[in-house]
Amino acid sequence: MNRSVIYLLDLPNEILIHILSKLNNIDVLYSLFGIKNERLDSITRQKIYSNILNFASIIDKTTIIDRFCIDILPQISSNIKYLIVDSASMERILLASHYPNLNELKICNFRPKSLLHNLTDNPSFRYILKEQIIKLEFMNMDVIGEERSSKEYTKIVYAHILTYFEKLEHFSVGPRTMFGYPCLSICYLPLNACSSSVLTYLSINVRTFTDCLCLLDGRLKQLNTFIVQVYTMKTDLSLVHNLDALPNLKCFSFIYYGLIEVYDGQIVSLLRRMLYLEKLTLCIRISYQDAFIDPISLLNEFSLHMSRLKSFKFSISTENKKDDLVHYLSSNYIKRNSMNAGHEEVANIVCSLGMSVINNVFTIPFEFAKLVSIGNKFPNIIFNNVNELWVRDEVRFEHNFFLRIAQAFPLLKSLHVSDIERLRSDDDANKLSDNIQLHQIVVYPHLSFLSIDMEGTYYVEQFLNETKTHLPCLDQLNLSKYEDLRIVTNDFTREETRRNCANVRRLITGNEIVGSKDYHTYFPLV
Secondary structure (H helix, E strand, O other): OOOOOOOHHHOOHHHHHHHHHOOOHHHHHHHHOOOOOHHHHHHHHHHHHHHOOOOOOEEOOHHHHHHHHHHHHHHHHHHOOEEEEEHHHHHHHHHOOOOOOOOEEEEEOOOHHHHHHHHHHOHHHHHHHHHHOOEEEEEOOOOOOOHHHHHHHHHHHHHHHHHHOOOOOEEEEOOOOOOOOOOEOOOOOOOOOOOEOOOOEEEEEEEEHHHHHHHOOOOEOOOOEEEEEEEEOOOOOOOOOOOOOOOOOOEEEEEEEEEEOOOOOHHHHHHOOOOOOOEEEEEEEEEOOOOOOOHHHHHHHHHOOOOOOOEEEEEEEEEEEOOOHHHHHOHHHHHHHHHHOOOOOEEEEEEEEOOEEEEEEEEOOOOOOEEEEEOOOOOOOOOOOOOEEEEEEOOOOOHHHHHHHHHHOOOOOEEEEEEOOOOOOOOHHHOOOOOOOOOOOEEOOOOOEEEEOOOOOHHHHHHHOOOOEEOOOOOEEEEOOHHHHHHHOOOOOOHHHOHHHOOOOEEEEOOOOOOOHHHHHHOOOO
16 A cells, blocks of 8 residues: 555455454444445444354443434344343333344343333233343342332342243342342242242342242252342241252352351251252351351361362351460461362451450452451452451551552442541541641542441541542441541541542431531532
8 A cells, every 4th residue: 555544444354353353342333333334334243243242232321322223233133142231221222123032131220110010011022021031130229128118029020020031040130239239028928929940040139048948948949059148047937948958959159248146057957958069158257155167167067968069168257255266266277177178278367356356267269249347457368359348456447457458459339447446536646637648548449338437537537538548439428426527627628638528429427417508518419
């Protein structure tokens, strides 16, 4: 080529395909597909079909929905096997074309009142939902809190879906934390509620341990993977459950973040029914009176019944008195015991709380979304899955500790801070300064929820002073005392604390907030 200007279509196909491979599929479709150039249109199709036969896209911008629904989706719909859609645009997208190969559906911002029955009652969707969808996922569901609402939600959503989606084999509801998540509550519903003869994979939160038992009483006969998070270990002894063996269950994950004050072996009894389990994931917190739990000893309680168990990943936290601590908390002892049992590498975190101590033993990498009771000392591990963290200790947390937290928990969204030391509000550590400090600023890029369960200005200063900490996404702030906030912000006029407060939409304090003109300027979104 001797020309000084080379146009896109002057390039050979190999280079064009290489360029397109560097672009997001949505950008390719929106910008290049259907521009009435036969060569470029053919290359675009080749790129889309070769790289993403299971076409997936989150379509939530009104400005591009028309282009997708009118020009793009009808031309590629026969190749779409997987759709990720926002509930607000789902109905329009499904009506845009015929999807003969669509079998996986992920719905974001699910709102059952405005969506579920409209879809299932619409004859245009009936075949897709009843006969085609084998995998269904919900993300960011609406928030409910009352037990009555949870039972009602189970009837109108969970039970309805398992009945209506006749081919459904995989059903997952996320995210994997309890906050803002509608639980399944089935224990007082009819025996045929939430039943399916084809479902093999279920990932869900349930309200009680009894609800967990109900899901395993025979109504899901083909279930081989069950991932469950329990809100409370409450059981109703008046209910009689089918306690037969569960020969089809190959993968089981049980998560309970609350504190089990009386460990009565009901989890072990459940596990002993899983004769052919191959993968087990367990997260529990137990308050013991006399001993700490060795997770390998716990495994031995039921492993004799699990000859096929290949993987055991866990986080087992035991709270106890400090007596006889050395024998149970020796890291070398824990690692040696684990290696002798042939399982994954483990680590432990010890958190001292006055006369008691908490020992959390876990496999590496850490599998769970929430970590409770981490103290000043913790191993140099990156916790990539944790988005909710509770820190507390009998010794005050210094700046370097929070710097380590930011580095060790890169995806942290929720942080709860407390200690049991009585900090003096007038000591040198709490003197406010408008000068930039000689230390590295701690950055929490995703933190949206911060709770400081401690009176005094020390931690309020640590987090709100932008010369110490940067919180670009802080949405909710919980403080023990309104007066501490007023002092740290210098009656809501201090510039160094203004930026970290600017995005807060919800402010909760232990006493009444007396708003002023400067207060409302400081928190414009509250």
